[in-house]
Structures are given as structure tokens and as C-alpha cells.
Amino acid sequence: MSQLNSLLNITKTKKSRLEEVDFDNLQFGKNYADHMMYCDYIDGEWQKPVIAPYGPMSFEPSVKVFHYGQAVFEGMKAFKDDHDDVWLFRPEDNLNRINISSKRMAIPEFPKEYFMESLKTLMQLDKDWVKKGQGNSLYIRPFAIATEPGVSASESNQYRFMIITCPAKAYYSKPVKVLIAQDYSRSADGGVGYAKAAGNYGAQFYPTKLAKEKGLDQIIWTDANTHQYMEEAGTMNIFFRINDKLLTAPTNDRILDGITRRSIIQLAKDEGLDVEIDRVEVKRIIDAAKAGELKEIFGAGTAATIVAVEGFEYDDTYYDLPEMKDSFGMHFKKRLQDIQYNRAEDPHNWRFKI
Amino acid sequence: MSQLNSLLNITKTKKSRLEEVDFDNLQFGKNYADHMMYCDYIDGEWQKPVIAPYGPMSFEPSVKVFHYGQAVFEGMKAFKDDHDDVWLFRPEDNLNRINISSKRMAIPEFPKEYFMESLKTLMQLDKDWVKKGQGNSLYIRPFAIATEPGVSASESNQYRFMIITCPAKAYYSKPVKVLIAQDYSRSADGGVGYAKAAGNYGAQFYPTKLAKEKGLDQIIWTDANTHQYMEEAGTMNIFFRINDKLLTAPTNDRILDGITRRSIIQLAKDEGLDVEIDRVEVKRIIDAAKAGELKEIFGAGTAATIVAVEGFEYDDTYYDLPEMKDSFGMHFKKRLQDIQYNRAEDPHNWRFKI
């Protein structure tokens, strides 16, 4: 059934796939909601966005995204409150960031009204895919790919911007063990580390696989030049707590400017907490761990919200972290989720109602 | 028409598109030969490779290559000699290198016999797409992409290896002007710069666009840490000639181990030329340019073979290079092409007959 909207072309699914999904045993990223959005950039312009049933699409084997990784993405979530209202969290920050990423990857920026209107329409059409209850959400994946056929190494003249969504439970169910990187690295000065460029992620799979073979779950990347400063994890910014001070690295051209990170810093400042945003020397963390002053490390990102680090390996030594009763990480996780699920005041207007 | 081969499944095209192509006005990477190869990795195994007519394929919007740039590629060429025989140049080096790239990108290695048999079959089927004559070739693009649907940031369990080909004239028709990088960078220590990973290329489009706006054609990348050492260009290794000495950077984890580079070094050594493979300080090149001792700079890669640099910009100063009568670059270009087109002895067995 086709339906016209001033901004979008909408075709609804004939039959929802909702009943086929086992929501009690969700595997993250394996089930997609009924609808998706796609919008093509052709002849120098973004065409009218299309909302259509989720499904496969045809591409020439020569499209540039396959060869040159000219692609960017975002990750966001929709939450349902007890009154069945659906909320997004700081969606314009995701739009701004994908446009920052796109600029670095020579992809044209995507218009705000197309983005917001598509999100609203998708959330309305697929609202039954957003489940109530702590930890449940609909994960939203906007992305843009270079679709011009051509094997010469230059930017594409055609792109496709898409939004697909999938139901999610808590991404990491338990605390993680991490490796502090000393050999491999994630990004270079003057590179694309601050962008959610597709290739940044594929490049981490192999070092992460090696870390997993050692019984660790993830890597905390350090600066590529010296490996002396903590940067971030694969899909999370990282916070350290030394006694009652919260530390995190400043963003720069190697580190993603995370929205969860930014929100935690704001909440911590609201509470008068001592937050230090400065280069975090690995040595300082090791010394604090040895002195018993390193109280916690946690990762912050949309997928996981906040995930506790239970220990880390550095220089072939494994450091256990204490289990904290009054964990900062768990405190901010609750504060963020209370805002996201519309259970608490939202002093900074982060919630966005569908 | 289907035909069985012990190693491959072959379906030939019903109607060749050869006559539709204007070989006098070829745009590189815009026309694809009649056949392609694809081979899927499923359940831990590469399935039987398929040779089929070139054409579009269906992919889910969630396949990992779109989101995480888990993809690698190669570039090679087929040449036709005066007796209508078709030749490849060091094809096993390309296989070895794509497998090195794949390892770094957590992609399973591709079997040698599938690769060689596919190349032979494609070259036989599409031999009329390989045109005779200086500068003409069939460009061959093997690549592998992550095809598992799934938006969680981890390596794919499914891949597709493909080979597509397209007729090519000389890639760069004229000498280029280059920018010596001082702000942006191409790769980090401990990163993926030595791999032909898709994302390495998309990441260069924006800085290259900025260079083009200044009237320059390409960038010579320097090391990300200090920008004091010359590395390579976007798709070429770089050689410098100071008086009669040839200099080029050693390969490392930031620099692609080019087959053209390796071949030139061998030929230069065969001729008793003074070749220095060591870090090339930018300052040394600038000083040599000022002293009139910098005779030439040239890029070396499969697409271009060898391309002369006519001048470069560094620190907002443009340095012109002299026009050389006895250019090393043009000498090695001729020597390489004489081998590639079967016009000269091939002492190192680089030619591979189809």
C-alpha cells in the first residue's frame, strides 16, 4: 500500500514479521523491523526518501563502498515508556555526527528534515517493535554508502543513505575484561578516528580476535605514536575512576565524540563531581591500580549504555578491579536510563518524543 | 549455457557486450567485461567458485561490509602481445598480498588454486576484452567483502570473494603535481596501512579533494607521527632520484608492499644502479630540490605503471622538477612494459601466460 507524505514516499509492509521474532532470545543485530528508509544521492542531490519494507537490494559488484570503504554510520536507540510512548535520545546529535563523519569521508551531508521525518515515520510504523521494560530498545542504524559503480580510487558521485532498525536487549550482559593496546592501534593523527567511518571498525576485528584468544573481551586503544595514553574502546568511550575523581580522555581527531560520554560528563558536573578531561596516562592508571586507588573503569556508548570493566591486561599482567558498591558507572547508567525511559526529569531536554 | 569444470561452475554470457564499448574513449572503471567470478565463504569454507555474466547482485542492507568496511581488494592487469597471447604479471604476488590483507582484516584466506583457475578462465572467456597496443590492458579487480547480515561490530561469518575486470588505457595520461602531506595522514603504526583494506582508500578522498582544490593531483603521505618522512601516494609507491641515486621508503606496517615497486628495485639492482631503501626525510628532498640535485620523483603502481611527478607543494611552496631526458622513471616504465607485453626477456619469470 502506497501513501504520500509531503517529504517521504511511504510503502507499508503487507504482512508484519513481528510474530516471527523470539523476543526472549534476541540475538543483537539479527532481526530487522518491518520498515527501512533509503534515500539516494544522484546528480548532486538527495532524492525523496523512501520508506519501504525491509529487504535486500541490488548492487553492482563495482559499487565503490565494496572497494574503498566510503561509508559512515550511526547508532541510536528508541525506548518505550510505561505509557507506550516512544522516545529517542538526543537524535540531532547523531545527525550532526553522521554529517561530521560524512564530511571527512567526502560524502555529502544529509538534510535534517529528511532525517528527523524518516525517524518519526519509522518509529510510528514500527512502534510495536519497541518493547517496554528495562534494557529493551529498538536499535536504530542510519548509514550512508557510496553506490556509484567504478573501480577508480576517487570519491563516488552516488550515495545511498539508509536507516534500518533492530530490536535489542542489553548489548553486554556482564562486566568485561579488556586489553590495554600496546601493539596494534585504532587511528592516526590526521586520520579518520573521530568519524564513524566503516573501515575503523573492520580494522579492529583482527586485534580484537587476538585479545579474545587471550580470554579478554575488548581492547582499550592507546595513542598510536607512543601507546602511553588511553583513548577509547572499539565502540565505547572509556572512563576511569581514581578515588572519587572521574577521568576521561579529551576528544580529538583520533577519538569519537560519544553522545553517552558527553551526557555522563554533563550529569557528573550537574552533581558537582570532580571530572578531569585530560590525557590519561597509562602509567597513572597502572600506578593507581597498584596503590588500590583505581576504583573502577567503565565504557560508555549507545549500544551498551555503560559497561563495567572487571579487569584489564597490560604488559602481560592482569589487574583485577574491585567490585564497587557505590559504583559511578552503575549510578550514571541508572540516571541515563531513567531519562531515556521517561522515568525521571530531563533537565537538558535530551529526550525526543515520537 | 552452463559448463562444468572440476574446480569452477561456469555460466557463459548469452550475448557479449563488447561491441557496446567505445575503446577509443575509455573511462577507467566504467565498463566491465562480460564475465565475473564470485565465491562465497559459508559455514567455514569457500564454496565452489562461480563464473557468470557480470551483473548486479542482491545484498541485505545489513551486510557487514556496508557498516564495518570489512573488505580487501587487489589490482592487477592482463596484457596482450603481438601474437594475441594474454599475459599476467606476477599474479601470485597479488594472491599472496590479498591474503596478507585479509588476515589483517579478519577475512579468511582465499585458496590459490581457486584464484589461479578463476583468473585463467576469465582471461580465456574475455580475451577479446584485452586489447593489443601500448598502454592497453584489462584491469583485474579481485576483492573480498563481508556478507553476513548483522549490525553488531564483530567479524563476519560469511564472505564473498569476487573478480571483476575492466578494459583500461594508461591510468594517468600526464605527469602529476603532488602535495607533501603535513596535516592529514593515511595510516598509523599498528594500523592497516600495509593492507589493501577498503577503508584506507575512502579515508583519502577528502584530503585529496582539498589538494585538488589547490591545483594538485595527489598526495604523498608522510608518517602520521611527525610528517618528517615520505611514505607513499594513494595508490602508488614513491621513488626519488637525487643525482643518480634512487631512493624509496622501506615497507612497514603503514606502507603497501607494491609489486611495481618491488619489480623496479629488482631491475635497478640488476642494472647496478645505486638504490637506497631507507626512510626518506622530507627535509633531505627539499634540500636536494633547492640544490638542484633532486632530478625526479615518480610513482609506481599497477594502475599507472610509472607516473612522473612534475612538481610538489610543501609548506605552501611549490617546487618544480626539471624535465629529464634520461629519466629513470621512463626507463623503468619501458623496461616493465617490455616485459609485460612480451617484448623483452623476462629474467625473473614475472610473466604468466594464460
Ligand SMILES: Cc1ncc(COP(=O)(O)O)c(C=O)c1O
Ligand atoms: C569508536 C566509538 N567510540 C565511542 C562510541 C560511543 O558513542 P555514543 O555514546 O555516541 O554511542 C562509539 C559508538 O557509537 C564508537 O563507535
Ligand SMILES: Cc1ncc(COP(=O)(O)O)c(C=O)c1O
Ligand atoms: C596504497 C598503495 N600503494 C602502492 C600501490 C602500488 O602497488 P602495486 O605496484 O602492487 O600495484 C598501490 C596499488 O596497488 C596502493 O594501493
